[in-house]
Amino acid sequence: MSTTPQTPAGTPPAAPAQTTAAPPQEVTVVSHSNLFYWWPVWAVGFLMAIFTAFDKHAMAIVPPGTKAWTKVTIEEQGVPKTREGYVLAEGKHVPHENPDDLNSPVVDPYLHMASKKGVGVIFSTVLLLVIVITNVPLRGMWSLVVILTIVLLSVILALAGAWEYIFSKLTLLDIRINMGGYLLISGVLFAIWLGTFLFFDKQTYIVFTPRSFRVCTEIGGGEKVYDTMGMTLERQKGDLFRHYLIGLGSGDMIVKTAGAQAHHFDLPNVLAISRKMKQIDDLLRSEKHVSGS
Numbered sequence: 001m002s003t004t005p006q007t008p009a010g011t012p013p014a015a016p017a018q019t020t021a022a023p024p025q026e027v028t029v030v031s032h033s034n035l036f037y038w039w040p041v042w043a044v045g046f047l048m049a050i051f052t053a054f055d056k057h058a059m060a061i062v063p064p065g066t067k068a069w070t071k072v073t074i075e076e077q078g079v080p081k082t083r084e085g086y087v088l089a090e091g092k093h094v095p096h097e098n099p100d101d102l103n104s105p106v107v108d109p110y111l112h113m114a115s116k117k118g119v120g121v122i123f124s125t126v127l128l129l130v131i132v133i134t135n136v137p138l139r140g141m142w143s144l145v146v147i148l149t150i151v152l153l154s155v156i157l158a159l160a161g162a163w164e165y166i167f168s169k170l171t172l173l174d175i176r177i178n179m180g181g182y183l184l185i186s187g188v189l190f191a192i193w194l195g196t197f198l199f200f201d202k203q204t205y206i207v208f209t210p211r212s213f214r215v216c217t218e219i220g221g222g223e224k225v226y227d228t229m230g231m232t233l234e235r236q237k238g239d240l241f242r243h244y245l246i247g248l249g250s251g252d253m254i255v256k257t258a259g260a261q262a263h264h265f266d267l268p269n270v271l272a273i274s275r276k277m278k279q280i281d282d283l284l285r286s287e288k289h290v291s292g293s
Contacts, residue, residue, distance in 0.1 A: 026207060030270070031266075031270060032250070033269065034135075035197075040130055041185075042185075044122065048122065048123050055116070057114060059109060059178055061111075062086055063088060063089065069085060123182070143239060206255060208280050209283075211227070212225050213226055226257050234253070252267065252269065253273060254267070
């Protein structure tokens with residue numbers, strides 16, 4: 001005799017139970033140094049080096065007194081030909097492989113240099129902007145004040161017709177860096193940036209668990225453990241230029257403990273801070289739910 005329960009006709013089958021993703025049992029928050037925000041410098045430097053290489057121009061170093069001539073007679077395979085060139089002053093010589101022997105082979109121009117002067121101007125502008133952004137914090141309303149000031153100043157200069165004069169002077173700006181210079185600056189900065197991002201920055205952190213959190217506020221320092229009971233998290237007002245423009249959604253976090261001997265921990269430059277704050281909140285909510293059930 002069968003004991004299998006029968007489903008009444010017309011009754012829909014029960015839907016499978018849906019499982020929700022469990023919150024993480026541990027959230028690590030890393031405080032990065034201001035060097036993280038310098039990635040535009042080495043990135044633009046590498047781009048300028050690549051552009052310089054494809055530009056296929058070379059820089060010639062000439063002694064003082066050199067003049068440009070449109071007609072210079074040279075001899076190629078015994079046949080005189082007219083070219084344009086630079087003529088060195090009397091008594092001056094082009095570079096030789098052996099500077100002390102003028103009979104040694106001459107050295108052709110070999111330093112890769114972009115023909116457009118704007119390449120060096122762009123790199124220098126990015127470098128100066130990053131220096132200002134990483135050293136002058138502009139939080140909250142100050143960011144809007146700076147933007148409004150720039151917009152209003154631009155409108156005033158446009159109405160006064162001053163932009164043409166300014167641009168005419170800026171065209172005189174000529175900054176030249178050869179490809180080796182771009183590669184040296186960008187390569188060394190990238191190596192320092194990568195080592196700091198992957199190793200040194202990770203030595204300053206807070207690890208949150210449902211009941212406690214571990215803190216290490218200096219490189220080589222030991223961990224200290226605190227209770228999450230009464231702990232408060234605060235996200236400081238963001239810097240529009242540093243946190244959003246080049247910080248890719250980073251931010252500054254403050255952690256405070258409760259009690260008579262409350263502690264205050266600053267965690268600047270936390271990447272993906274919105275996601276980290278949500279993960280910590282989910283972690284603590286799950287613990288409260290377990291304790292209350």
